[in-house]
Amino acid sequence: MKIKVIAPIISDIFNKEMLEEFSAYASSETKVAVANLSYGPASVESEYDEALCIPNFLEKAKEAEAEGYDGVISNCFGDPGVKPAREILDIPVIGPCEASLLITSSLAKSFSVVTVLPNVVTMIENISKTTGVSEKLASVRYVNIPVLEVHEKDRLKAALYEEMVKAIEQDHAHALVLGCTGFMGVAAELQAKLKDNGYDVPVIDPAFAATKMVETLVSMGVKQSRLTYMTPPSKQRVMN
Structure with a gap:
């Protein structure tokens, strides 16, 4: 494959x-x-x-x-x-968002997403609606770290953990999703830290x-349905 x-x-x-x-x-x-x-x-x-x-x-x-x-x-x-x-x-x-939301919705009655910036909160909320899991979305929180700075792992992990605890305690989230594919290599560590502090919840890495x-x-051996994702009609399309 x-x-x-x-x-x-x-x-x-x-x-x-x-x-x-x-x-x-x-x-x-x-x-x-x-x-x-x-x-x-x-x-x-x-x-x-x-x-x-x-x-x-x-x-x-x-x-x-x-x-x-x-x-x-x-x-x-x-x-x-x-x-x-x-x-x-x-x-x-x-x-990654659709995949994460579908998986997380099967693990808990509610979940929160922790993402990068406030700019993308509405975008994630909209995907939750089109994916059919918006009723389980407790909140979308953000760490206020731009995508091009998420490689600063210590800063990132501290900010993510803080928002995750708030999501659990204030928003009543029972599971958590990392809301950026740049948040690589931190899910398992954060999940373990949460469990050590009394929060035994799954943390989903979108990648x-x-x-x-x-x-x-x-x-x-399956792919997207052609009844949902129909082949575009043939026509002239000018691309630069």
């Missing part, structure tokens, strides 16, 4: 860690490759950024299918380009969730 992880940003600062993390999450038989955009935003932290990243993401996703990859992951918690890519690809296309979901769909 071959999985292509496409970071819908032009920055490559996460590439090494992405390859290491996704390869660790995947089964030993799965080959993982990562890619960035050739043009678009340096990070995705708004609807505007998301709109800018989608055209080249779709091009990269089509290339991945042509190269023989069995599935594609849009490596951003906003799931940019996932729905249009499902219309034009015949392989599974997975978004891990997306990896396992795409592997499952490929193994099952």
Whole structure:
């Protein structure tokens, strides 16, 4: 099985860690490759950024299918380009947010997402609605750390833990989701720290969730429904 992880940003600062993390999450038989955009935003932290990243993401996703990859992951918690890519690809296309919310909703009656900035709170709330789990969403909290600074792990973990405790105590969350795919390599440590302090709740890593979901769909031999994600009508489309 071959999985292509496409970071819908032009920055490559996460590439090494992405390859290491996704390869660790995947089964030993799965080959993982990562890619960035050739043009678009340096990070995705708004609807505007998301709109800018989608055209080249779709091009990269089509290339991945042509190269023989069995599935594609849009490596951003906003799931940019996932729905249009499902219309034009015949392989599974997975978004980390959707995958995380579906998995978490099966583990607890309520959950909170802890993300980067206030700019993306509404975006995540909207995905919870389209995914059908909004009634279980207790809150979307943020650490106020931009995406391009989440590599500062000690600062990140301290901020995440603080907001997670607030989500449990104030928002009555019974499970937690890391709301950025840049929050790599911290879920297990945070889950253990919470348990040590009396909060025995799952902490879901969106990259891990997306990896396992795409592997499952490929193994099952299924992809997106053509009754939901219909092939776009043939017409002239001018692209720069």
